[in-house]
Amino acid sequence: MPTSQTRRALILGVLGGLALPHVARAAPARVVIIGAGVAGASFATYAAALLRGAAEIVLVEPAPGYLALYRSNLVLGGMAEMQEIWSGYDALARRSGIRWVAARAVRLDRDRREVILADGSRLGYELAIVAPGIGLDYDSVPGWSREAAAVMPHAWKGAEQFHLLKRQLDAIPDGGRIVILPPPDPSRCPPAPYERASMMAAALKASGRGECRIFIVDAKERFAKMALFLDAWQNYYPGMIEWLPPSIHEGVKRVDPSTMSVETGFETYRDCALVNVIPVQTAPQIAVASALADATGFCPVGAQDMRSVFDPRIFVLGDAAHAGQMPKSASAANSQAAVAARAVATELLGEHSGPPHYESLCWSLLAKDDGVKSTVRFTAISDAFESYEDTVSGLRETSEVREANADDSSAFFSNLKKEIFK
Structure with missing residues (x-):
């Protein structure tokens, strides 16, 4: 089990080595995160490591844990067990600097900078992270x-x-x-x-x-x-x-x-x-009700930091975001969270975080030990998402390459699960 210092070192590695000094504030800013899938949980983990108490991080999520559906096909195929793809939120909630509110958010009152919960109560915020997953029509x-x-x-x-x-x-x-x-x-x-x-x-x-x-x-x-x-x-x-x-x-x-x-x-x-x-599929109802979605049904964001084009106090991450041609994947959500966490730390602590980089790594299992992979990487040109790498497995790869792809997929999942949910 990694120590808190080891975990922080690993997380700062993901964040590109960004280690910002603590800046005293009259009262800590509040950052409210809506949703604790890969995007929301990754952001909470990274922001807590960067801010170190300089902001109150509130994670709003009604479910007791997360089922990694992006890994669920392997359970159908008999190549993974159900318990392997389930993570409770207890460890994340115990992490220093994060407060978990087990409630459902229904709308953001953007004028008042408040998140409205299903019971009618409100949470004020200085910055909001909207990561509610996907909506179904x-x-x-x-x-x-x-x-x-x-x-x-x-x-x-x-x-x-x-x-x-x-x-x-x-x-x-x-x-x-x-x-x-x-x-x-x-x-x-x-x-x-x-x-x-x-x-x-x-x-x-x-x-x-x-x-x-x-x-x-x-x-x-x-x-x-x-x-x-x-x-x-x-x-x-x-x-x-x-x-x-x-x-x-x-x-x-x-x-x-x-x-x-x-x-x-x-x-x-x-x-x-x-x-x-x-x-x-569309952005979930909370994004629509909060006027964060456009005619595409998703929430347009800027490539510099995943900030909503409709509200500079709100960042939209993961499946709900319209991030150019970036695929909606767990890897993309994780990289978006890292970029947004750096941007929030920069805004609250006053240090430059460097240019953004995003990646979507997507593995698919064709059969036991036969995995294929696509990789797309993006950066920001002005505030637009520009891809600079786009590769996919070939038809005639060796069995050794395919098996390595399958192993890489398992390693990515295991490492991500440990990093943000353990």
């Missing part, structure tokens, strides 16, 4: 709804939904039919629906249910890492996974939870054993 798929998600799960946020998807997958008989409806762009973790299909197929095949069929009825004509997934499905799961773009299926006309059917312009898939509906 329950009206975007005809026939589907918030209530229908209890039968046709999205499993895109929340532990309960993922547990439901896992139970349904475990109960499918050999020969059962699965339909996955991936969302249009932009969305959280773009390759995840296709990794989900791969891991479902791996679990079904390993348990003697190789006659099951998975139909991916996509909202897009192309998808992230497309060539890699199509090649893997042919090699590892022949005949099990079929991908249909809109030009083939002619659009989803309706889903019917009562009959577990999916009607498209091309075919109706009836009596499905599992229908995974992943709908259109």
Whole structure:
């Protein structure tokens, strides 16, 4: 178990060695963080290390802990355990300089600089960090709804939904039919629906249910890492996974939870054993209610520090942010949090933090010990996000490279979990 001094040294390494002096204030400023996923928890960790008591850091999060859904496909595939992807907030809440408020934030009163909680109470702030995760449009798929998600799960946020998807997958008989409806762009973790299909197929095949069929009825004509997934499905799961773009299926006309059917312009898939509906995604309601989102449905931010273009006292991090072409990934959220923490420390303590750098590292598991990776790195040109590196795994990589990718993915997850949740 790392000591507090060791932890602080590691965190300052992530923050580029920025070690700011403590500056006495008449009263500590209050920084309120909304949401404790990767973005919010990373920001809380980094800001506490940098500010060292110079500000009151308040973390508003109603859940008792965090389920790393970006790692959940491995649980479906039998390659990770549920407890591995769950982290309670107790250790984070005990960290020096952080106060956890177990409540749900519903809106920011920007004029008064107050966060309004579900019980009507208010928290004043000097700076606010909005990191509420992703919002789902329950009206975007005809026939589907918030209530229908209890039968046709999205499993895109929340532990309960993922547990439901896992139970349904475990109960499918050999020969059962699965339909996955991936969302249009932009969305959280773009390759995840296709990794989900791969891991479902791996679990079904390993348990003697190789006659099951998975139909991916996509909202897009192309998808992230497309060539890699199509090649893997042919090699590892022949005949099990079929991908249909809109030009083939002619659009989803309706889903019917009562009959577990999916009607498209091309075919109706009836009596499905599992229908995974992943709908259109937006910033969550709190961002919309606080007038932080634009016509894209997400919250535009400046590239220098992730500050909202609508309010200089607010930073938006993670999936809710519209950060140019940066993918919505855990790695991106973590790097955004580091940039924002440096910016907040600079503002409150008066030291220059250097130019911002962001990265989105995204691993996908195709099969056991076969991982692929994409890397996109960004900097700020004026206040716009500019990529300066964009790479993806190749089709003909060696098995040693693919296994190393899978190991790197596990190491990234383990290190991030220890850094921000332990």
